[in-house]
Amino acid sequence: MTDADSSSTDSTKQKHLYLVDGSAYIFRAYHRLPPLTNIHGEPVGAVYGYTTMLWKLADELHKSDGPTHMAVVLDKSSQSFRNELYSEYKAHRPEPPEDLRPQFPMIRDATRAFSLPLIEEENVEADDMIASYTKAAVAEGWKVTIVSSDKDLMQLIEPSDDSRVDMLDTMKNVRMGKATVEEKFGVGPEKLGDVLGLMGDSADNIPGVPGIGPKTASKLINEYGDIEAVLAAAPDMKKSKMKENILENIEQARLSRVLVTLKEDCPLPDTLDSFLIKDIPDAPLREFLTHHGFNSLLKKLGGGQAEPQNPDVDGSIGDSAPPAAAKPVEAPAIDRSTYECVQDLETLDIWIDRARTRGVMAVDVETDSLESVTARVVGVCMATGPNEACYIPLGHGSGDMFAESPKQIATDEALARLKPLLEDDAVLKVGQNLKYDMTVLAQHDIQITPFDDTLVMSFNLDAGLHGHGMDELSKLHLGHECISFKSLTGTGKKAITFAEVPLDKATEYAAEDADVTLRLWEILRLRMAPEQATRVYQMVDRPLVPVIAKMEETGVLVDREELARLSRSFAENMESLEKEIHALAGETFSIGSPKQLGEILFGKLGLKGGKKGKSGQYSTDVTVLERLAGDGEPIAQKVVDWRQLSKLKSTYTDALQEQINAKTGRVHTSYSLSGAQTGRLSSTEPNLQNIPIRTEIGRQIRQAFVAAPGNVILAADYSQIELRLAAHIADVKTLKEAFAAGEDIHNRTAQELFATVDRDTRGRAKTINFAILYGISRWGLAKRLEVDADEAQAMIDTYFERFPGINRYISETLQAARESGYTETLFGRKTWFERLKSANQTERQGSERAAINAPIQGTSADIIKRAMARMLPALAEAKLPAVKMLMQVHDELVFELPESDVAAASDVIRTVMSGAAEPAVKLSVPLDVDIGTGKSWDEAH
DNA sequence: AGACTCACG
DNA sequence: GACGTACGTGAGTCTT
Known part of the structure; x- marks a missing residue:
């Protein structure tokens, strides 16, 4: 297309320079992409990302306003004039991680393979070089596009509406201009430096003024004009912490303003004209792609045309990557106009028949409240295929008491028709967080069975990678933005209930929910078996859903x-x-x-x-x-x-x-099935898992948790379950023997570590035992025990020596997690740890500790969940139907039962809990259960 | 909205 | 060479 000798003749054509901020891109690609290796085993995640980015830029060539000139700018060293002004500048930045460092030279190779000019100057930051070239090009009447998303560079955008400078973020595929800056920072590009200076930048260690963030900064700049004006006005501001902060940090603010200012007069190593885009010769590019085994790009090169597709991961190198999030879906795009509003029984029957024919349907119940125990049913929606969804309004009013309610089937009549379907063994019901729907429908004596829950499936596949709410899953897997609940009902005081939403809007929203849920299920279910998520789903989490629904419904007195x-x-x-x-x-x-x-x-x-x-x-x-x-x-x-x-x-x-x-x-609390990444439940509104017990005063609160007349509270908790599991998983002979013999485990640890057992050594041993479970660091232990780090290290060494297996467990767990990206419990529950390869040391070490803990905490969660799922059938079989399970607090189950049932129920509860791992997992340590009873939860302990 | 503090396993 | 250090949660209060 463009070639060298045409440059002299097309002087009329608008010259357009693309400046690629290579360094920033590399770090982003490194953190965002999975840790890929190429066919030689070298880490190339960032290189791959960078290569696909350049490839994408090639598409810009075909556009009418595309680049005529292009260059890549890289940081050569981290030193610049800013370090002389301020020694702390970027001082906190860690060295690039080990698996990124070897990728820098490869990135230069990639740039050369595309025959692009490369600018890197000693002692000049890439940002300043970009600023200087931008100014030079604009002075010549050129347009400039900066390929980066760095907010500092946004200062280069011109304040006029027809700015000749814009920015392009290739990862998000968005162009940014004056409007972007105004939206993000509340000021135009010309004032951005003042805002950035005032707020500081933790990424570059620019201090700014403490306590002032983007919002306050833009407010101040808009009010006073610039930093100097703000500083000048500060003494007359009304008394506040902010005023104090400004006055105490005047010089720091001035310094920050200078640090964020881009240097626009750096010497330019090459002329603008030398960046003219020429044809990209095939050979070097082909060689580069072949060397790394980037097969999908190679294929595109062979085909001639570069298709602007999503850069997917090559099959040959992607085996250690987490599952690709977005999958191409064959189903037709979501079309809300196909949804039907069901207002008579004849139509309802058609939908029920359709569901029976299909054998699978998505279902969702709409209510007037989030309080599932007392919420009124407002409508039911179902989907039987893509764009084959309906909404059955039942409790809608007009919101105006003098107007008539819309036409709808009577609630009882509709539910009576739906009950046989919802309980039909031959029709699988799919829902997103069915726990809620089960609780609501329990008021009408309806079960939902059999079922699949997309929230639970997503949690079992991708815990740790992202959230599992429907809106998020829809965006991620279907690329579809759901109608938000808030957009229908509003928020705050003026919020209306779903019952007041007009039928047409309600139908769109509710039917879409069901449509999306069914589509998600189609995608997730295919992943379950290949990704080994079926076991934990079927053995642990799915059976728990109705059990939790029942507990929430029961509540505690x-x-x-x-x-x-x-x-x-x-x-x-x-x-x-x-x-x-x-x-x-x-x-x-x-x-x-x-x-x-x-x-x-x-x-x-x-x-x-x-x-x-x-x-x-x-x-x-x-x-x-x-x-x-x-x-x-x-x-x-x-x-x-x-x-x-x-x-x-x-x-x-x-x-x-x-x-x-x-x-x-x-x-009635609400338990979240996907609340904790390790597989634990969490409890909200209220949180019943953190009721005080450790202090005498706090414990009194438990006296208010009582049993109904004639009943008592029974609390059953696993004794030291996590340490027992650690002993089993890490195969620590000494600990296993101690547990088998029923010894006090902290005494035993004290004996091993200090050779004497007294209150002090037992306490320290207990601290160390927990430290081990949580992923120890000598600093952390030192702080807890109030000793110095060397002493703490000595204790850790002794611990590892006395309990061989622990050390091996830690290193093997971490190695496996680094390779696969996740850890696993004994029941196959995965928890993903994306930050295990973070460049940020604190972040990375934090992930390591979490990864050490996750298999232990997670297995404990698996076991008590299995106990819960088996508890009600076991009690029923023992003819103890009056025993109610009320609460779960991680290693404890709380029941309410007739006083006369205590002895028999205790036997059943102990048997179910101690045997909960079996037969799927045979533990080499016993699981002891302590049981207490009383009129209140306090007495039961 | 975010920081801080503190309740639990 | 500094930094901040135990894992997993939820909630109330104060401040901006």
Whole structure:
């Protein structure tokens, strides 16, 4: 197309320079793409990403406004004039990770393979070089496109509406101009430097003004004009923390402003004309692609035309990659106009027949509330194929009491027709988080069976990679943006319920839900077996869904009077503490404000303690306060006591009263099946998994969790389950013997490590045991035990020596996780760890610790989940139908049962829980279960 | 909305 | 050479 000798003749053609910010791209590609290796075993993830990016840019050549000139700019060294101004500039940046470093030369190879000019200058940052070339080109009347997404470079966009400079983000495939800057930063490109200077940039270690982020920065700049004006106006601002921060950091703000300014007058090593795009010769490119085995690109090269497809991963190199997120779907695009609103029984019957014929359907129940226990059914939707979906409105009103309700089938009649279908063994029901629908339909005595749950399937395939909400899955797997619930109902005070949404809108939304759910199921189910997710799905998580639904529905009885009594008592104690604290401080202040408290303690009273974090605030957490209390500061202990009471009152005794359901008189939590990446459940609204127990005062709250008259509470918990599993998984003979013999495991550990057993050594042994489970570091252990790092290291060494197997478990787990990207529990539950190869050391080490812990915590979760799924059938078989399972707290199950059933139920519960791993997994340690009973949850412990 | 603190296993 | 350090959660309060 373009060739060298045409440049002199087409002086009329608009010259357009593309400047590629290569360095920034490489780091992004490295973090975003899976850790690929090429056919020689060399890591090439970033190279592959970079190559596909250049390939994509080649498509730009065909466009009318495409590039006539192009060059790639790379950072050669990290030094520049900024380091002289400010020694901390980019000082915190870690070295590039080991598997990225060898890719830098390959990236130069790739650039040469495309016959593109490469600019890299000693002591000049790529950003400045790009700025300088941009200015030079614009001065010649050229257009410039900067291929990057770096916000600093956005300063180069011209403030006029017809800016000759724009930016292109090839990863997101978006062009960015003046409007992008205004949208993102609230100011035009010409003021961007002022905003960036004020807010700072943690990525480059530019400090800015503490406490000022993008929002505040743009507000200030819009109000005053630029940084200098803000600084000048600061003394007259009204008193606030922000004003103080500005006044204390004037010089720092000025420095930051200079640091973010791009240098536009760097010497240019090559002329603009030398960047003229010539034909790209095939040979070097072909050689490069062949060398790395980038087969799909090679194929495109052979075919001649470069198709602007998604750059997929070559089959030959992708074997260690996580499953590709977006799959091509053969189903037709989602078309909301095909959805039907079902308003009479005849039509409903047609849909029911259709579902029976298909053998599989998606279903979703719409209600007027998120409180599943008491929510009213507003409608039901179902899908039987792509774009084959309907909505059956049942409880819609007009929202206007004088107007008629829309035509709809009576709820009872429709549900009576749907019940046989929903319970039909020959029709698989697919839903997204069916736990909710099951709870709602339980009010109408309807089961949903058999079923598949796309939320659970996604969680079993991709835990750790992304969320599992339907909107997110739809975007990811179908490339489809769902109608948002909020767009129909609004938010806040003016929000309406789904019952008030007009039928046409409701049909579009609800039928789409079912349509999307069925499409997701088609995609996910095909992945289950090949990706080994079937086992944990079928043996652990799917059976749990109706069990959790039932527990939520049952709820737990909470004594409101008891809570109110505690609230009053806590309030009284807080009041007297507050007076004493204010007296000691010499002034009144808000004790609940960490900011004010820090300033009183460390500012006014002059106690010693350090600043922390970018916010520049004193830390006042319990470890700090207890240290002060230990130094004999009476105010510190009083604050600790006040804090405890305040926490207990607001989070528990006050909040819990409000959670008592008006209809049932009980508290119904919601368990999230995908809440914790390790496979644990989590509990919300309220969280019943963190009710106090560790302190005497807190424990009183458990006295309010009671049994109905004639009943008692029974609590059954696994004893040391995670340590037992660690002993089994890491095959530690000493520990296994100790558990088999029923020894106290922390005593045994103390014996092995310190050769003596007393309170002190047992306590330290316990700390070390937990540290092992959590992925130990000598620094972490040192801090906990208040010893120095060397001593901590010595203890770790002794531990590894005494308990061989632990060390091996850690290194094998990490190695396997680095290779595959995930860890596995004994039941095959996967947890993905994408940050295991992060360039950020803190991030990477954090992932390593999480990966060490996940198989143990996850196996424990698997086991108690299996126990839960088996519990109700086992109780039924033992003729104990009155026993209710109320709560799960990770290693504990809580029941409510008639007093007369205690002995028999205890046997069943203990048997089910201790044997929950079997027969799928045979453990080499016993699983002991402690059981207690009483009138309240407190007494049951 | 985000930081901070703290409740649980 | 500095940094921040145990794993997994949810929620209330204060501040911007």
